[in-house]
Amino acid sequence: MPVSAWPVSLLRGQGRSAKTKAVVTGAGSGIGRSFALELARRGGEVICADIDAERALATAELINQLGRGRGYDMQCDVSDRSAIELLAKQAQSVFDGAPTLVINNAGVGIGGKPVGEIGIEDWAWALSINLWGVVYGCEVFTPILREAGRGGIINVASAAGFAAAPSMAAYNVSKAGVMSLSETLAAELQGTGIKVTVLCPTFVKTNVFQDGRITPGSMSLSQQLARWTGLSADNVAVRTLDAHDRGRLYVVPQIDARLIWRLKRYFPGLFVQGAGLLGRILPQD
Numbered sequence: 563m564p565v566s567a568w569p570v571s572l573l574r575g576q577g578r579s580a581k582t583k584a585v586v587t588g589a590g591s592g593i594g595r596s597f598a599l600e601l602a603r604r605g606g607e608v609i610c611a612d613i614d615a616e617r618a619l620a621t622a623e624l625i626n627q628l629g630r631g632r633g634y635d636m637q638c639d640v641s642d643r644s645a646i647e648l649l650a651k652q653a654q655s656v657f658d659g660a661p662t663l664v665i666n667n668a669g670v671g672i673g674g675k676p677v678g679e680i681g682i683e684d685w686a687w688a689l690s691i692n693l694w695g696v697v698y699g700c701e702v703f704t705p706i707l708r709e710a711g712r713g714g715i716i717n718v719a720s721a722a723g724f725a726a727a728p729s730m731a732a733y734n735v736s737k738a739g740v741m742s743l744s745e746t747l748a749a750e751l752q753g754t755g756i757k758v759t760v761l762c763p764t765f766v767k768t769n770v771f772q773d774g775r776i777t778p779g780s781m782s783l784s785q786q787l788a789r790w791t792g793l794s795a796d797n798v799a800v801r802t803l804d805a806h807d808r809g810r811l812y813v814v815p816q817i818d819a820r821l822i823w824r825l826k827r828y829f830p831g832l833f834v835q836g837a838g839l840l841g842r843i844l845p846q847d
Contacts, residue, residue: 577807578714578757582606583657585649587640587699588668590617593718593761596799597665599624602631604803609653609661611638613668640668640695646702660710666699666740667718673730685732692736700747707756714757716806717744721764721819724826727837737762748811759806763798764819 584601588594590612598608602625610625612618615637625633634656639645653661672688675681696717707713722730723737744760751758798815805813814820826833 577804579663579803579807580604580606582608582663583653583659583661584663584665585609585611585653585661585703586665586667587611587638587649587695588718589621590614591621593795593798594665594667595621595624596795597667597716597803598633599628600796600799600803601663602628602633605631606663607632607634607657609634609636609649609656611636611640611649611668613637613639640666640698641690643698643702646695646698650702650706654706660706660713661703662712663714663716664699664703664707665716665718666696667716668695669718669736672733676729677731680732688732689736689739692733693739696740696743700743704747704751704756708751708754712755714759714806715744715747716759716761716802718761719744721762721814721816721822723762725819725822725837726834745811757806757809759802759810759813761798761802761813761815762819762823763793763814764816764822 579601581604582601584598584606586594586598586601586608589598589608589610594612595610598610598621601608608622608625608631610618610621610633612621612635615635618635618637622633622635625631636649636652638649669692670688672680672684675684700715700717703715707715717740719740720733720737722734723739723741726734726738741760741762744758748758793816801815802813814823822833
């Protein structure tokens with residue numbers, strides 16, 4: 563069995579994710595909280611940033627209750643560059659220098675409407691968080707890591723970034739942008755000692771369905787698929803950190819995502835036809 567499939571990390575405490583000084587956005591719940599707790603289990607100090615100050619505090623308190631690592635809570639709206647700049651300054655103050663790991667995780671779910679019916683307001687909302695939030699995180703923190711000459715960046719994208727499922731255009735575009743940004747950044751940072759990883763899961767059992775702007779029919783289907791095929795957020799966090807330790811750029815943790823990746827790569831025309839057919843037979847809202 564490949565290391566990436568082990569449910570419990572046997573690399574914990576051995577790689578670059580051990581004893582980190584980490585910043586995690588969207589740490590108040592879901593994958594972000596799991597990243598924060600796993601980093602603490604590996605002996606790290608973690609700044610838990612979230613737009614919801616109470617959720618950020620709850621994650622930091624969970625870390626401090628573990629008795630390993632240390633958690634700090636900070637309120638941060640990733641769609642606001644000035645808020646990210648403030649987060650970076652606070653991180654440098656708390657850590658007495660540059661962080662060693664930045665996880666741009668904050669994101670929202672949106673789906674259920676075709677292009678032309680989504681509405682510019684929803685487009686702007688989704689892109690401001692899912693894409694611009696990661697852009698700001700990379701723009702602000704990369705120079706800090708460059709100056710320190712070390713560190714890592716993990717950006718949370720999605721299999722939606724390459725699957726391009728119907729009625730999910732705003733989400734798909736935002737996550738495709740995160741993938742492209744991560745690939746570009748990885749190329750630019752070759753030889754600097756800074757590693758970049760991009761996470762591309764399918765369904766993960768989190769609260770993103772309830773917190774997003776997803777139509778009722780699409781939400782019901784997504785929740786069912788998450789129950790049937792989804793991984794736990796804890797599992798995804800462990801696999802991603804272990805892959806980052808090994809210097810992996812892509813983390814595609816689920817079999818369905820890897821199948822979609824290969825189908826689209828080798829049979830792009832057929833893949834698009836199949837996606838269109840799927841969009842027509844799925845229940846409409």
